[in-house]
Amino acid sequence: MxxxxxxxxxxxxxxxxxxxxxxxxxxxxxxxxxxxxxxxxxxxxxxxxxxxxxxxxxxxxxxxxxxRKAPIRQARFSIPIVREEIESKGSEYRYALIDRTLQDVPDWLRGRLALKPGQEVVRVVCMHWADGIPYQHEERWINPEIVPAVLEADFSANGPNEWLLAEVPFSNAEISFMAVEATQDLADHMGCFAGNALFRTERTTWLKETAITFVRLTYRRGHRMTTRY
Amino acid sequence: MxxxxxxxxxxxxxxxxxxxxxxxxxxxxxxxxxxxxxxxxxxxxxxxxxxxxxxxxxxxxxxxxxxRKAPIRQARFSIPIVREEIESKGSEYRYALIDRTLQDVPDWLRGRLALKPGQEVVRVVCMHWADGIPYQHEERWINPEIVPAVLEADFSANGPNEWLLAEVPFSNAEISFMAVEATQDLADHMGCFAGNALFRTERTTWLKETAITFVRLTYRRGHRMTTRY
DNA sequence: CAGTGGTCTAGACCACATT
DNA sequence: ATGTGGTCTAGACCACTGG
Missing domain, CATH: 1.10.10.10 (Winged helix-like DNA-binding domain superfamily/Winged helix DNA-binding domain)
Structure with a gap:
């Protein structure tokens, strides 16, 4: 051998x-x-x-x-599509669009996406349920300059995540994990109380130096993100 | 060429x-x-x-x-040692031991570490500061069967993290990220209010099927864990 | 069965960082 | 200057698996 x-x-x-x-x-x-x-x-x-x-x-x-004296411990997370994440647990997936507007890019976002003042972006808010229980709240801004089709896209049946994956084949991104206190609005959607601690990820996605989208995913109370290494 | x-x-x-x-x-x-x-x-x-x-x-x-139709998006996080994380930001690192006890393994932990009932474990609680401001609260349980030296170890000057890295050269682990509401005790240590949302990681570390340590790291309010991919 | 990726080999040249 | 890793090559055999 x-x-x-x-x-x-x-x-x-x-x-x-x-x-x-x-x-x-x-x-x-x-x-x-x-x-x-x-x-x-x-x-x-x-x-x-x-x-x-x-x-x-x-x-x-x-x-x-x-x-190495101190091994670089590193963990790898796969970033799943919500639908698959839910269905892989054997739960039933449900989706609903909450809001979809075309608006001037807010200042705090302009810096993140490196956009020009006054530029318009599409803002989409939606919810994802597992077995009828709130699972994830999604708030997303999309740069229509890169993905003009977003102006005609109808997100009433499918979330923008899957749609974007089909439109933009490959990209690089920056992702952050954090804890936030639920606002009253978030609490209403997630079925918890205002002030409850919720796990959130924020992700900015780029295609060759130009920003495509910024998304804020807030999970239901008690959610854990787990991996092995 | x-x-x-x-x-x-x-x-x-x-x-x-x-x-x-x-x-x-x-x-x-x-x-x-x-x-x-x-x-x-x-x-x-x-x-x-x-x-x-x-x-x-x-x-x-x-x-x-x-x-791939849906590229497996994956993020890599390096898991730094707190001291290095803080010092690499140019801040001054400070450490203090809060508590160190030898106790019977609690039931909820026994399952996680796959230990026998009545087995004793070392519990260490400590704090890490950056520039004098609370940065991270650490609560750790160590299995003395694998690392008997822990019974004599003095954690008053240095945290158990660095100590363990030197004792146990290599291991595999499971790590979880989540959001928690601060208990009154945590809030006192972290300089925030009870109920505030805090980012927490929990990690179980194994050496060939036998558990070495379980650690719960809770970060100061507003902490973000960020990476690119 | 046959085509594809998975891997090994022996040799070679090169880039780089320490000395 | 020299030793180390980084990589390429051309050829070979093998393992898996789809048709």
């Missing part, structure tokens, strides 16, 4: 976990490891590159590879 | 972003692309593998590579 990069990676990880290679240790170079494992250097390279990507080790040319 | 995997990746990304390769499209196979770009198949493979890792495309043997 030939030695795979997964074998090498697993063995290195094991040595790190067992303390055989303590944090701060300088690891052997790729050529030596390749010889030791009886494989090609490329195989060792792949294993160590993945360890580096995961923040376990730190690689520098000439300096070599070290076990 | 030779064609690098980054060139290939960037070009493919561009074609996807511009809609030339719309979501759902079946992409050419590696051999064809290699010929088209004038590079080796391994180069194309690396480019497409990274696109797959990032959730942009979907690869299946024999079926080929497709542009």
């Amino acid at each position: 030939t030695v795979t990069f997964k074998d090498v990676k697993a063995d290195l990880l094991d040595k790190i976990a067992q303390g055989i290679m303590a944090p701060g240790t300088l690891m052997p170079n790729e050529m030596d490891l390749a010889e030791r494992y009886g494989c090609a250097r490329a195989t060792v390279n792949r294993a160590m590159r993945e360890l580096a990507d995961e923040g376990i080790v730190e690689r520098k040319r000439k300096a070599g590879t070290r076990v | 030779t064609v690098t995997f980054k060139d290939v990746k960037a070009d493919l990304l561009d074609k996807i972003a511009q809609g030339i390769m719309a979501p759902g499209t079946l992409m050419p196979n590696e051999m064809d692309l290699a010929e088209r770009y004038g590079c080796a198949r391994a180069t194309v493979n690396r480019a497409m593998r990274e696109l797959a890792d990032e959730g942009i495309v979907e690869r299946k043997r024999k079926a080929g590579t497709r542009v």
Whole structure:
């Protein structure tokens, strides 16, 4: 059986976990490891590159590879579409549009989206339910310059999220997580009391330096966002 | 100039972003692309593998590579050590131990950590300040079976987080984000009012199937956790 | 069964950072 | 100057899985 990069990676990880290679240790170079494992250097390279990507080790040319003293712990969250998030839990999804207006971009948003004063944006407010219980409140602003079709889009049946995904194939984004106290309006929609703590995510999405949309998703009371790493 | 995997990746990304390769499209196979770009198949493979890792495309043997209809949007968060988080913002870090006790594991925690009834755990409560202002409240339970040194550890000068990182080199974890309403006790420590919405993360850390620690980090009012992707 | 991606190899050249 | 990782190549075999 030939030695795979997964074998090498697993063995290195094991040595790190067992303390055989303590944090701060300088690891052997790729050529030596390749010889030791009886494989090609490329195989060792792949294993160590993945360890580096995961923040376990730190690689520098000439300096070599070290076990990180404080591993960069990183968590990966998948950002699902609400409908799928709800249906994957076996719940029934329901959607309703609350408001849809064309308005001058508010000042606080202008900075975020890097828009010109007086420019118009589409604001959409809607709700998502799981089994008839309020699940998520969505408030979104869309830049019609990039996505002119939004001016004709009808969000009464489907949320703007799925619609946008179809229109804008790929983009980069900045996302924030936070806790907020429910306003009276939010509380009415979410079926809780004003002042209750709610989990919120805010996301700005860009297509090559120009902002497409800013969205504020507020979850029902007690919601948790969970992941493993 | 030779064609690098980054060139290939960037070009493919561009074609996807511009809609030339719309979501759902079946992409050419590696051999064809290699010929088209004038590079080796391994180069194309690396480019497409990274696109797959990032959730942009979907690869299946024999079926080929497709542009995802709904790209798996995923965010990566680095989980910093509080001290570094604060000092990297140019603020002065201060720490204080609030409480440290050896107690029977509470029922709600026993399930989480998969411990035996009546087993003892170390509970540590402490605070972290930035420039003298409350920044984060930490409440932590540690399993002394895995880390017996915790029984002698003195957390009066340094927090258990940094201490644990040095003791336990590598581990896997489950992390949750949520919003909570401040209890009176929390509010007193954080300098806010009871009932205020606070951002909290809870993390369970394991070393090979056995739980090491459960930690509850509550941030000051208005805290945001932000990342780009 | 046949086509696709998954991986390994042996060798090579290069970029970079430490010395 | 020199050693380390970063990457490309050309070829090969294999594993999976769709038709």
